[in-house]
Amino acid sequence: MPSRTKPRAPQGYDASRYPSFAVTVDVVILTMIDGSLHVLLVQRHAEPYAGAWALPGGFKQPDETLDSAAARELAEETGVRSAGHLAQFGAYGDPGRDPRTNVVTVAYLAVVPDVGAIAAGSDAADARLWPVDDVRTGDVELAFDHDRIVADAFDRVARDLELSGLAPTFLAEMFTLTELQQVYEAVWDETLDTPNFRRSLTADPTQVFVEPTGERAASSPKGGRPPELFRAGPAWHTHGSPVRRTRRR
């Protein structure tokens, strides 16, 4: 049975007596390149962690929301004004996570189609898209606690892909069903059965997840039947993902 040893803090505090923190926003920007998942990182030049790679981010200003700070950072790095998906997934405030000062960072997940704007926005040689496999295996040295933040982002995107209509936001307005399948396979790191995958998109005739455009993409350089191009239907917003992750027992 606890005794009440202190007054309840935020209900009646003296506004001049509390610890002060810097608040930053870091953005994990994900995109697909040729069927594999990539994350945008920027290389540090100054200490601490000079030479290591870090998430793009910056300070929250008092007159903006966390969401708009994240949108601002995303736009500065990629030129993308409105992300198909921009969601907060965690706050990180361990003591000493930034050796310079007390910083609490709020982390966001952004998913963008692979428009060339990312390379254009990051004009300097200090920003690049890394394959997530290289990051997952620890081949890329990350600054601060960004390894943990990135790992949490991968967890989050895998969950959201099953729950929300996230998948088409990785792709351009028109896409092939193979590209869509590759999104699921890359994020979940497992292979899907193609016939079953395609059936799940059209199983319920009242819900349109993909609508044919009538157009076809060029066939691959190695030959093969040229694929049809589709557009995302409205059902992604109302019903989330029609594709479910395999229930491993």
Next chain:
Amino acid sequence: MPSRTKPRAPQGYDASRYPSFAVTVDVVILTMIDGSLHVLLVQRHAEPYAGAWALPGGFKQPDETLDSAAARELAEETGVRSAGHLAQFGAYGDPGRDPRTNVVTVAYLAVVPDVGAIAAGSDAADARLWPVDDVRTGDVELAFDHDRIVADAFDRVARDLELSGLAPTFLAEMFTLTELQQVYEAVWDETLDTPNFRRSLTADPTQVFVEPTGERAASSPKGGRPPELFRAGPAWHTHGSPVRRTRRR
């Protein structure tokens, strides 16, 4: 195509030139009382929002993690040292959300069995458990942006109940299957078919979700067969919830 208008902030900033914030931790403490879900709120006496109800919370100290700050707040309010479930679910930093100063708060969800310690810890008349239905309908006036935080917490607990092994943490060590079913029904706000619910707990004979204790609880004052008491099995940790939410089409 954006132009680089500012230096990348957190990679090489002057530690003396950034906006300063207070960082707090707020905890949404949920428990079951007689088959219905309740949330712990404390009543404010000082301005702003005097008379309104608020989430228990307090300042993060520079030498503690966000998680330990949340655990500390939970212990102060309820006397519960180790919650069955204590998870961060959001950060809130809208300008003006606290009229006194710039405050970013990190919100946690805590799930505790209905031990009497909650009432004991909150010895004053300014803390009580509210039925979540009263809060959902807006019958309880909430301070700051706590209505939004609480709504997000309800969203989060409904999701986690399906994904993680959260359900038994609402209950005491021994519980009846009816009580377990009531957890799902209260959190999801829907009724479940009892035979199907019970089957899902025992469908896979290799996974133990509930193990019989051999004991039985007293039958209800209105009569009826006295229910058997069960203990939570290890499968909750390895396989998450065996009960899935109805796929509404």
Next chain:
DNA sequence: GTAATAGTGTCTATTAGACATTATCCC
């Protein structure tokens, strides 16, 4: 033709939903 990629059809095992039935207590 062969290699390569795209796309369809069909069978079966598993799971989810509905609902009828039996069991054990209090009065």
Next chain:
DNA sequence: GGGATAATGTCTAATAGACACTATTAC
């Protein structure tokens, strides 16, 4: 016995998994 709560059994519809098959391109 009657009312109340607990627990079990069974039928059916929907879904998930496996896999054989056809279609259209480059060479």
